[in-house]
Amino acid sequence: MNGITLSPQQLAVAQASLSCRLFLEGVAGTGKTTAGVARMHYLLKSEIPADRLLVLTPQRTLAQPYYDALRSPDTPGGGVVTVTTIGGLARRMIDLFWPLVAEEVGFQRPADRPVFLTLETAQYYMARIVTPLIEEEGYFDATTIDRNRLYSQILDNLNKAAVVGFPPGEIGERLKGAWMGDLVQARIYDQAQACALRFRRYCLAHNLLDFSLQIAVFAEHLWEEPLCRDHLTETYTHLIFDNVEEDTPVAHDIVYSWLGTVESGLVIFDHGAGYRSFLGADPVSGHMLQDLCDEQRIFVESFVMSGSVTALGAAFDRVLRPSVPDGETAPPIGDAAPLAPAPTADSVTGNNGIRATLHFGNRRFHHQMLDWVVAEIQALVRDKDAFPGDIVVLAPFLTDSLRFSLAHRLHRVGIPVRSHRPSRALRDEPATQTLLTLAALAHPEWEILPSRYDVTDALRHAIHELDLVRAQLLAQIVYRPHRGQPELTPFDEIQPDMQQRITFVFGGRYEALRTWLAAYRTRQAAPLDHFLSRLFGEVLSQPGFGFHRDVDCGLVAAMLVESVQKFRWISADLADNRRPLGREYLEMVRQGVIAAQYLAPWQEEEQDAVLLAPAYTFLLSNRPVAYQFWLDVGGLGWWERLYQPLTHPFVLSRRWPTGKVWTDADEHALRQRGLQRLVLGLVRRCRVRVYLGLSDYSEQGFEQEGPLLGAVQQILRRFQSERGGV
């Protein structure tokens, strides 16, 4: 297996009997996934047909080691292993078995094809449904959050109902049952409930399937349908399910009944994780899969942490582990699955190890802390020959400005840097704005009048090497809105002295663009994505124009075309479309409903580069590094959770008894446990050293004394007292 030497424990898992169902558990970094990949190879080498093998993970990023292994030339030839998620499987099965269940589920057009919504298009429909309620009936007037967050929280409630396995009509009651404050909040929950049900009815009427409906149709109907279930259980007779603690109760239910039928199974459980709990992950139901397994194995030894990092993890565990109240046998929330017994600090290398592993930079102001981080990274790369790709900079929330400040500083000292997402949304890209402005100019019937500023910008990006001054001049002269309609006048109608200032080269290019748009206006309007494709191919990417051989512009334009196309496919045949779809798309972009999200993959990233990421995103990439920098250690962000007035990830979980009130103590325990889990998860993915970036004042200028800082101080106090106050 690509030169990796397996430990005897890993080998035992990989080479377990071909009829064995095995439950493998352990903390991060103990080589469980490596054993899982080795198991996959062993099955293939044992002449199990590859197409009998299903590898499930809760999200694609967690399956990367399996994809990498399967792409290797060492993989035996034959069929192909299926690597997917329960969501992926649900969608495929709906596509295949739609005619069997469409009517029974309640879709009103069962003869038509199902329409799968992306997150973006689901938000669009939610916006259509909720906007009139907000504007005409005063829904959610007591909340101040951004509308798009309202939509996504309502969708999130539906997702929770589907992945936890309760009817969507119970969302409001469950939320209200746990609430004991004012009536205003209870009304918000009622309104969220009403919106969710309206959305569901709309989806059923139009064959639309958002993520929640995909899961519900699969779990409640297709999995019960013998044709579909037999197809799956007869096709896949060997199952590997990795990171089960990050998957949802309904996924666990399905695998629970599936495991009974397979020839072999390997279930891998990561102790102390469950980072996706706000997406419905349920480590408790994941751990129950061990009941179906013939054997359990626990991996204890870390292949990642040095002895001193292990000691640091133990010290954090000691100060952050929540105490269980008298009379309670398990923590009140979420992940009651057992944590592996943590080694004590002293049992590993003693406190001296911690000293070598924790490195501080305490500065007064935030920007000084960033300077310290960059200086330390520079020293690591320059003096210690560290690879930039072995360094990660983490914060609980990574704001755009923080990312920019850090990336800029690192670039300045010549250190490559990459981020978990692009710095801009699709709609903010100049190429997107250029294309959409030109689309508005080509479609006067949309009655969208771009500003002169937008037209200037579009001309500047559309015409190769046209500078801002000339673009402004050109736009000022040729852009003549007429009776509320956008108009571009010909270059040869401009005064000769102005023509000369703009130059005839640019004038010629402008004229080519203008005549192309004018010719388009004489024909019947095409779908917006087709229009954009032609504009891109026939004009903007041709020599003399701004997108010519510009691979970034090509990528942005391709993503835009794809987004518009999906939008058209989901909405083309809806009877209640009153406006041209192109105009509707532009309107939704303007409102930030569409093209506002960050869709990976964006750009090919340099791999050997310092990664800047939010802490949870890093955890779910499951890739250990040598050096971690934790920013704003004094900040509350490490402890707080997102403000979500329309939902509650824990009240809607399977662990929370309906009607039980969520108290401040529960909230405190949840946060404390979240912090413990997060910190241990990070330490377990660190090989050499953790750097703590501290500043007296946050990025926003507030003093910082959060619980993570408190934990660090406790560890240091203990360290000092155990060393006799040295």
Place this chain on the structure above:
Amino acid sequence: MLPESFSFSQASLQDFVACPRRFQLRYLLRLRWPAAEVEPIEEHERRMMMGRTFHQMVQQQHLGVPESRIERGASDPDLLRWWQNYCVYRPVTSFSGDAASASARSEVTLSATIARYRLVAMYDLIVVEPGKRAVILDWKTSDTRTSEAILRERMQTRIYPYLLVQVGAALNCGQLIRPEMVEMIYWFPAFPDAPARLPYDADHFSRDGAFLEQLIERIADMEEDDFCLTSDLRQCEYCIYRSFCDRGIAAGNLDDVTAAYELQEGDVEVDIDFEQIAEIEF
């Protein structure tokens, strides 16, 4: 310069043969370039969708979904005609004979390592009568009936039978499939009584093996500048990169396309990823 994890397919090798530069732009540099491949885009899209839906309908039928329910999904009259042709001509049974031991598998993927790289093929349907016959059925949803001579030259015709012989034993009760057992059949739903039947034998197998090995080795050894632009300018008319290569402005017309159009369906998954949810922004 090829990454070790690079996988070849019939589509990528066909692209290489058509134009090395296109192969480089599409598969090595993964250049996204949203220009039109062919005009009118609307009609091309309609045919692509129809082809895709037809493949799915056949798969549904193969899995046991009642035909009457499948047929309800054929909203386009051309698609309905294809489907009805399929139901009348029943290509799976008519080409697999009525041997009780024959088994049919739809949407099978096979892969093998050739010259240090993976070569992957996705089959519409494979019918195997163990020890006797192995029939590859491929649905060609073009509106022209491509000739045997053209089909013979296509990468698909060289790769699919070859891979089946090489690594398809699991479909033949664990026994090697002999080249003589294999037949590749292209079935055209628009021309149901004119399938293209291409038998296979040991000669084809050894020639195809040597050819594929050489081709992949050649590509693997190429430097960045070796991927030259095709001299066949007609290729550029139907290529999305024509503006990138300065090879023209407007896309060629769909009605002038002579060879059958290939379907290239993407594997789309809906996942909830952290990166995709604006709400959950850490």
